[in-house]
Amino acid sequence: MPKVTRKRHHIRASELNLEERLVHINRVAKVVKGGRRFSFNSIVVVGNREGVVGSGMGKANEVSDAIQKGIDDAKKNLVRIPMRKDGSIPHSVTGKCGAGEVFLRPASEGTGVIAGGPVKAVLEYAGIQNILTKSIGSQNPHNMVKATIDALLQLEDPADVAQRRGVSMKKVFEG
Numbered sequence: 192m193p194k195v196t197r198k199r200h201h202i203r204a205s206e207l208n209l210e211e212r213l214v215h216i217n218r219v220a221k222v223v224k225g226g227r228r229f230s231f232n233s234i235v236v237v238g239n240r241e242g243v244v245g246s247g248m249g250k251a252n253e254v255s256d257a258i259q260k261g262i263d264d265a266k267k268n269l270v271r272i273p274m275r276k277d278g279s280i281p282h283s284v285t286g287k288c289g290a291g292e293v294f295l296r297p298a299s300e301g302t303g304v305i306a307g308g309p310v311k312a313v314l315e316y317a318g319i320q321n322i323l324t325k326s327i328g329s330q331n332p333h334n335m336v337k338a339t340i341d342a343l344l345q346l347e348d349p350a351d352v353a354q355r356r357g358v359s360m361k362k363v364f365e366g
Contacts, residue, residue: 202243202269202270202271204237204245204266204267204269207239207243207269208239209237209238209239209243209266210237210238210239210240210316211235211236211237211262211265212235212236212237212312212316213233213234213235213258213261214234214235214236214246214308214309214312214332214336215233215234215309215332215333216231216232216233216234216254216257216258217231217232217233218230218231219231219232229252230250230251230252230257231250231251231252231253231254231257232248232249232250232257233248233249233250233254233257233258233260233261234246234247234248234261234309234332234333234336235247235248235249235258235261235262235264235265236265236312236313236316236336237262237265237266237269237316238313238315238316238317238318239316239318240315240316240317240318241318242271242272242273242274242317242318243269243270243271243272243317243318244269244270244272244313244316244317244318244340244343245265245266245267245268245269245270245340246265246268246313246336246337246340247260247261247262247263247264247265247266247267247268248260248261248264248333249261249262249263249264268340270340270343270344272317272319272343272344272346273346273347273348273351274317274318274319275297277299277300277320277321278300278318278319278320278321279297279298279299279302279319279320279321279322280295280297280319280322280343280346281297281346281347281348281349282297282346282347283295283296283297284342284343284345284346285342286337286338286339286340286341286342286343286344286345287338287341288333288334288335288337288338288341289329289331289334289337290328290329290331290334291326291327291328291329291330291331291334291335291337291338292326292327292328292338293310293324293325293326293327293335293338293339293341293342294324294325294326294327294342295314295322295323295324295339295342295343296322296323296324296325297321297322297323298321298322298323299321300321301321302321302322302323303320303321304319304320304321304322304324305322305323305324306322306324306326307324307326307335308332308335309332309335309336309339310324310326310335310336310339311324312336313336313339313340313343314339317343
């Protein structure tokens with residue numbers, strides 16, 4: 192099956208009221224002549240909880256610098272996603288990154304965000320309130336966040352699909 196990707200329109204982070212969340216921080220050690228040299232990498236998710244979300248990674252010798260770099264990177268990678276009025280997604284979709292796979296399925300009103308760690312962070316900051324998810328394969332937070340973003344990029348607005356097919360939305364709902 193060919194991979195479907197939407198064109199990314201540049202979203203200005205300065206015009207949005209974005210919230211940020213640290214998803215994961217990792218300490219890595221490099222062994223040098225004098226001993227171990229530690230550095231940190233972070234995964235950060237930013238979003239306005241109204242359909243715009245982004246993720247980024249930062250690496251630095253200090254935790255605070257790594258987080259700040261992650262925030263800056265996430266603001267450069269913002270995407271807008273289509274949502275239904277009830278706070279769910281329009282259709283089921285599967286996103287992949289490396290050995291990680293995330294399956295997203297729309298849910299009825301009042302279900303909440305049924306997801307684990309990194310996936311839940313991305314979906315909450317995107318503004319999705321009702322969704323069912325399943326993580327398959329790798330549980331690496333880097334892959335989970337990227338797979339979730341990949342899935343969200345595959346979502347299509349029903350109105351856009353109807354327009355592309357030359358059908359009115361009225362006909363779609365009437366049968």
